[in-house]
Amino acid sequence: MTHRKGSGRIASRLAAVLVSGTLLSPLPALASAGPTHAAAAHVTQQKSGWTARPADYPGTVTRTDLAIPMSDGVVLRGDLVLPADADGAPVDGRFPVIVTITAYNKSSGNVSGGLTGAAPDYLVERGYAHLTVDARGTGSSEGQWAAFSRREDKDAGEIVEWAASKQRPWSDGKVGMNGPSYLGMSQIFAAGSQPKGLKAIFPQVPAADVYRDVVASGGQIDVGFIPLWLGLVTGTSVIPPAVTATDPESGFGALVSHLTAAGTFTIPLMLKALLGGDEAYDGKFYRDRSPGRVIGKVQVPTFLVGGEFDIFQRGTPLLFENLQQRGVPVKMIIGPWDHLEGSAASDIDQAGYGTLDELQLRWFDRYVKGIKDPTLDSDIAPITSYEQGSGDWTHADSWMGDQHAESFRLTGAARAGGGIGTLTEGDPDQHVEAGTAYVPPVPVSGLCTRSTNQWTAGLPEAALADLPCWSDNAPNDKTGVVFQTDPLDHTVRLRGPINARLYTSSLSGDGLLSVSVSDVAPDGTVTRLTGGWQTIAQRKLDKRRSRYLDGQLIQPYHPFTRASKQPLASGEVAPVDVEIFPTAAELAPGHRLRIAIQAFDVPHLSPTVQDLPSTLTGLTIHNSDTYPSVLTIPGL
Structure with a gap:
């Protein structure tokens, strides 16, 4: 197994949040055997002839805490990054928008260990706008957090349609989504609601079935990752919302709601599961929160990143299979990564297709901007996976084909x-x-x-x-x-x-x-x-x-x-x-x-x-x- 750059820095930052936050726990089979395809070919690296285009703009500028009203009256908050000219002023014009929905506080930046997603500047300097939104009940957004509840699921689609609306003077009506882990799962839920304007998504390390993937592997309760994760969400949610300075009523109300959620959702949920209540068993609660519930409705091109030592090692390939079997354009790279490494994807270039920024640019240029890319499918195999033992990156047309x-x-x-x-x-x-x-x-x-x-x-x-x-x-x-x-x-x-x-x-x-x-x-x-x-x-x-x-x-x-x-x-x-x-x-x-x-x-x-x-x-x-x-x- 190769060792990876940047993971220590990311982990130390996340650890700082977990130490400072409250450590609180937890939160359908998707595919049958697929069609037969050629087995994976042995290669060490596939070199693509594609070259990333240069930046269109010299810089970026950020507008913070935009109000995004939901249909039930709750106001979510988002930070918008726009292209800027040499003087740092926003460039006039409409751009395709990349949306990220996070539960880790969009204002936490480096403190969240990179789990708020990749820095937006690379894409924005190449003609995109980027909108990062705090999920309901987290960061600067109002409401109470309930971890992928049906209401949060609906929020995801409404956020996309808000960003795609021509009422936004900076939006051309086309939207893509990116981000890892929670942010990746939010993309699946958003795409499953089929919002107007959504053209493509790029989820890293997403789950499919949260009960089997992570909450209760084999029927016992995960007390390793789940408390850490809930501690991260809770810890970043109690940071006083930045919007308090400009909208004290909204900011104070958000903070109170966030604190209330810790006592009404996270702590009771963990205790009930460990005490053998209904939360210890699979059922509607976990099905509602599983991307597998909506993956059959996802129609937009999807690029998945997974890890062989990731907490969602089981689920990411199932999402891929469902999409591929229904004819949705989809690709997947699985590397020798744990969850933090897969979230950062700092070593994804070892697969032979370029950096994470370059892969996202190519995907969004093709499917969001509509730029022709005739060699995309020949350059990037449907599945690229790291093979333990040989150390090879192998290519295949399907996850389960010639086995x-x-x-x-x-x-x-x-x-x-x-x-x-x-x-x-x-x-x-x-x-x-x-x-x-x-x-x-x-x-x-x-x-x-x-x-x-x-x-x-x-x-x-x-x-x-x-x-x-x-x-x-x-x-x-x-x-x-x-x-x-x-x-x-x-x-x-x-x-x-x-x-x-x-x-x-x-x-x-x-x-x-x-x-x-x-x-x-x-x-x-x-x-x-x-x-x-x-x-x-x-x-x-x-x-x-x-x-x-x-x-x-x-x-x-x-x-x-x-x-x-x-x-x-x-x-x-x-x-x-x-x-x-x-x-x-x-x-x-x-x-x-x-x-x-x-x-x-x-x-x-x-x-x-x-x-x-x-x-x-x-x-x-x-x-x-x-x-x-x-x-x-x-x-x-």
Whole structure:
């Protein structure tokens, strides 16, 4: 994995906000198997013949806290950046407008760690206007924040139409949108309402299904990222609104509303989830807040950026697939990035297409300004993804195209702290050596791993970059049980989601299966490629919404409702399908493929208070002809 410039600076800034803010938590399957396309070609970098055009204007000028009235009377506030002449005066004329909607306070600037989006100057100097708007209940905007509520969803479309209106003397009626994370998800919601004037969007690291992507991976509550995120939103929201100086009534009212929301939305939501209330289960609350709910209505060209170690590692490819299958112009770059790195996209030029500014300029010039770009599709593949192991940037026409299911049976016995079992490739119905493996409850499993870094948005590795545990998972694997192949005699390549069907028993009837898939080098270094999680009691499978490859389950879908929760009976052994989040990797000859299973993933996940006792008994993995535990990968 290459290491990235700028991530330490971004992380330190975000950390400052989290320390100063209040640390408060939380917040449908989108695609079936797609059409078959050519497999990804091996290349290290694709050089585009396109060259970014020079600036049209020498500078920019900013107008702050424009009032943007919503249909319910609430006033949102936005900062507008316009092209300026050499004297710093705004240039007369109408321009296409790039809109960014943020929950991190448009006035926070560097303090927000770059999560307010890229600096607008590059695009503005090339003939765009840029409008950054504080979401309802954040920054200088009035109202109470409720994290992608239906009302905020409606706001997004209304903001676009306000910016596109010819009543704005600086707007030519054409709008694009950009920004990462929350700002990226706002774009999906805006585009889903199909507002007049919206021509294209450029979401970085967006979610698809917030419950499965981040809030409760596998059915336990995310206590790693969600409190940090809510602390960031809350912390930046209580900064006194800048508009108070010019509109005291609006500014004071906004601040009071923001403070009230912390007590009426964020804190109660977190407590209810951890106490096992309805907020701990999937349902309307999370569906309303998932971009997957509206992605089927998005019609505008969309450029997606994702990260292999991002908190939305699972969801971004699902958004891509939905758009591509419906014929919407779409491209996606997935790099070796965590959430902060994917948000900054400072290393996106390694994919071979230019910097983030240049990519956005090209996308918006083509689809917002309507400038002809006959080589856009030949220069930029539909999918460009970083391949772990080889270090190559690979190109493909589809996310799931020429893959085939490759199965590895768990065989023999394994024990925590040693005693490695075997993964055997071949016929899933073949006879294997039977065995059992007890997974002990070790409450520090997961600590100081790539999972730790991923689910705290990349802050730990940025602060302590030299810790060996970020790159070697071997110590953590000893806190659970391990199965691995013999040294490979051929290259194994994969791209996409992975499934582990583990026949499991538990004295308590429940518990967490925390699964990692790794590449073991000949020198014994264990590189964690990806991971997945599943509580035993929520093992119920929705086959209609699950994905299959060559007739084998590759991406399970679990309902995660209160009604679907069913602990194991005493002595019962049942199959539990663990959704392992998608990745792209190459394992070279001489390396080994490994699956490791633990009963905790700290500090990522926590059981609810009522489920905590059931996680303390451990669990047992069974493998035999009667109980054929198997790891299934999407091989290339």
